[in-house]
Structures are given as C-alpha cells and as structure tokens.
Amino acid sequence: MFRVGIDLGGTNIAVGVVDENNKMLAKHSVPPLAARPWQQVATDMGDAVASASAKAGLSMADCLQIGVGAPGTCNSRTGVVSHAYNLGWDQVPICQFLQDRFHLPVKLSNDANCAALGEAVAGAAMGYQDVVLITLGTGIGSGIIIDGKIYAGMHSAGAELGHTLLVLDGEACTCGRRGCWEAYASATALIRQTRQAQSAHPESILCQTPPEQVNGRTAFDAAKAGDQAALAVVHTYARYLAAGLTNVVNALAPEMILLGGGICNQGEYLLSLLRDYVEKNCFGQKEGAIPEIRVAQLGNDAGILGAAAL
Ligand SMILES: [Zn+2]
Known part of the structure; x- marks a missing residue:
C-alpha cells in the first residue's frame, strides 16, 4: 500500500x-x-x-x-x-x-505545515514529537508539530509565527500590522538591513555590491571577510531571528526547531549565534527547555512527504 x-x-x-x-x-x-x-x-x-x-x-x-x-x-x-x-x-x-x-480519502493542510510534518516523519526531525519549522524567505513561514501532528488551531488559521510581535509600532509588515517578527528576520528584512548599512557606511566593502544586487548572502560574505559594518548587520539580524526563536521556545518548548530557506546555507556560523542567544534569554536560561536548533534537510521534498503523511 x-x-x-x-x-x-x-x-x-x-x-x-x-x-x-x-x-x-x-x-x-x-x-x-x-x-x-x-x-x-x-x-x-x-x-x-x-x-x-x-x-x-x-x-x-x-x-x-x-x-x-x-x-x-x-x-x-x-x-x-x-x-x-x-x-x-x-x-x-x-x-x-x-x-x-x-x-x-483526501487530506489538506497549508504548505508550511506539510513541510514541518515532512521533516518530522522523514527528515532532520525524524523521531521527534514536538517540532517547529521556521522557513526564512520573502516572509517567515512556520509549521508546528505537537505530539507528531500538525497544530494549526481554529479554521487551521494559526501557526503564523512570523506574524507575532517583535517590536511595538515597528517596521511595516505585509500583513498590515507593524513590528512582526517577519519584518525583522525574513530574508527580505536582512536585505533591507544590509542596504541601510550600505548607506550609513560608505567605507564598508558592502558597498562593492550595487544595492539592487544585495541578497541574503551579501552581509554574511562581507562579515566573514572581517568588515565591521557587515558584522554589525549579521549580529543584529541574528539577534532579531533568535529573539523570535526564544518566543517560540517560551511558548511551546519544542524538542527541536528547524530552520529552512536560503539563509540557512550559513550553517553553523549562524546557528551558533542563535543557540547562544536562546540559551542566554529563554525562560530558565541554561536550565530552561532549550531545543536543538538545526537546519532542515528535505528541501522541496518536505512538502510532498508531509502531505503524504497527513
Ligand atoms: Zn505580519
């Protein structure tokens, strides 16, 4: 079968x-x-x-x-x-x-939820029951797995972690609210932050990239070359991302948080910054319920495998 x-x-x-x-x-x-x-x-x-x-x-x-x-x-x-x-x-x-x-029988769920379930049944979170997948792209996609099943709430409208608040009256978000996590920690937000650093720091090697060609790698590449303005962008971005992850930890205490999207190609360079922040800031700090934070494995197959497992 x-x-x-x-x-x-x-x-x-x-x-x-x-x-x-x-x-x-x-x-x-x-x-x-x-x-x-x-x-x-x-x-x-x-x-x-x-x-x-x-x-x-x-x-x-x-x-x-x-x-x-x-x-x-x-x-x-x-x-x-x-x-x-x-x-x-x-x-x-x-x-x-x-x-x-x-x-x-035909089952239905949102694509972000399916990707999270796919990683839980066949990917980086195989064998884990409580898992959150955060996908960093144009926006922030998220899927929550509790007891091995998708949690999406009433009308399946929940699990929109990207639209939880990080900064009151902060940056405008695509959803119409201001200050959402997505407006600070998506790839789109990182690109905006990199361009702002270009304007503020004409001496930075960030300025070797034309603003319209800035992408999610630009700041990381310059930071690894030792550029101070780029290091500041990367560290601030990591704090925005990690602050939202800490909210997830405090709300749900998942066993594992998986990150997906192109920014995760930064691997351990980014993950170590995130783990450090979460450990210092989550409820209970080092003694708290600190999840494993890893990069998702399945890429585009996650959505197929998750849909098949609904
Ligand atoms: Zn929003």
Whole structure:
C-alpha cells in the first residue's frame, strides 16, 4: 500500500508516491499555470497523481490516501482552500474534487505545515514529537508539530509565527500590522538591513555590491571577510531571528526547531549565534527547555512527504 503527497506551489505542482516507511518511490511535476479556473488546475493535479503512480509501477487500487499541501489558508477540517492569492483561489473544495475522481480519502493542510510534518516523519526531525519549522524567505513561514501532528488551531488559521510581535509600532509588515517578527528576520528584512548599512557606511566593502544586487548572502560574505559594518548587520539580524526563536521556545518548548530557506546555507556560523542567544534569554536560561536548533534537510521534498503523511 502507498500514499500520495501533492505539493501545490506557485511555480510547480509536485506529486510524490510514498511507501509505508515514508520513502519516496516516484515523483512527477507539472506547472500550475495559475491564471485558469481552479477545476483545470485540480484536473492537472489528478493527472499528475496518476502519472506519479504509473512511474512507481503502482495501481491507484493500492493507494491508501492522498494529501494536499497548498499555499494560503487551508481548512483541514472542511478540505477547502479558503484563500490562496498567488493561485487566485477562493473557497476551493479541492479535497471533494479529488475524492470524486479517486474515491480515496483526501487530506489538506497549508504548505508550511506539510513541510514541518515532512521533516518530522522523514527528515532532520525524524523521531521527534514536538517540532517547529521556521522557513526564512520573502516572509517567515512556520509549521508546528505537537505530539507528531500538525497544530494549526481554529479554521487551521494559526501557526503564523512570523506574524507575532517583535517590536511595538515597528517596521511595516505585509500583513498590515507593524513590528512582526517577519519584518525583522525574513530574508527580505536582512536585505533591507544590509542596504541601510550600505548607506550609513560608505567605507564598508558592502558597498562593492550595487544595492539592487544585495541578497541574503551579501552581509554574511562581507562579515566573514572581517568588515565591521557587515558584522554589525549579521549580529543584529541574528539577534532579531533568535529573539523570535526564544518566543517560540517560551511558548511551546519544542524538542527541536528547524530552520529552512536560503539563509540557512550559513550553517553553523549562524546557528551558533542563535543557540547562544536562546540559551542566554529563554525562560530558565541554561536550565530552561532549550531545543536543538538545526537546519532542515528535505528541501522541496518536505512538502510532498508531509502531505503524504497527513
Ligand atoms: Zn505580519
């Protein structure tokens, strides 16, 4: 028997066939071509499920269930994607649609939640029950696993840790509030902080990069070369990130926090700064419930494996 996971992204519909040990047997992906009626996208999703199963040499008769990870707000109880702006989806009953085609149970969750579950069943957090995944990208994505299951709250609208407060009346956030963690610790925020340092420190080697080419690596590269202004950017950014992680530790005391996204390529250089801050600042300090802080392992496969495990 096998399960199918669908990761519905803005640039890719990725489908994976997974065995009982959460091993990926086959994958198939197609572009979503978002500016279409949702029924067409959903039909393509179904076709991709059939293609992935055929690639694995399996018949849908041996499939136990299908899981869908979708962007935006996804109501796991009703199986409806409430809003997914980048797909132009509003109140889409995706689970019912796929159930009608395959006559199998179809589960739904948000893509960030699926990625967290994927890491917990088959990635860096395998064997852990209480795990939080934080993805540092344009914004901050987050998924919370408690007792091995996704926690998302009423209408599956919770676990939006990026939109918890770091600074009252602080920087504007995409959600309309000011001072969210995301506005200080996302990759977008790091790029803003790097550009501000360029303006303030014309002597810095940061200024060798044109402002429009600054990315999440620029400040780290200059800091490793010993540039003082860049070191200040990196250390301040690490404190913003770690302050939010400390809030997560104090609220949930997970066994493990995983970090995903391009900034995590900095590896131990960044992680050691974060661990140091969390140890000194969490409730109980060194005697507190300090989680392991590691980099996520599965990349894009996390969403597929998590969807299959819903
Ligand atoms: Zn926000």
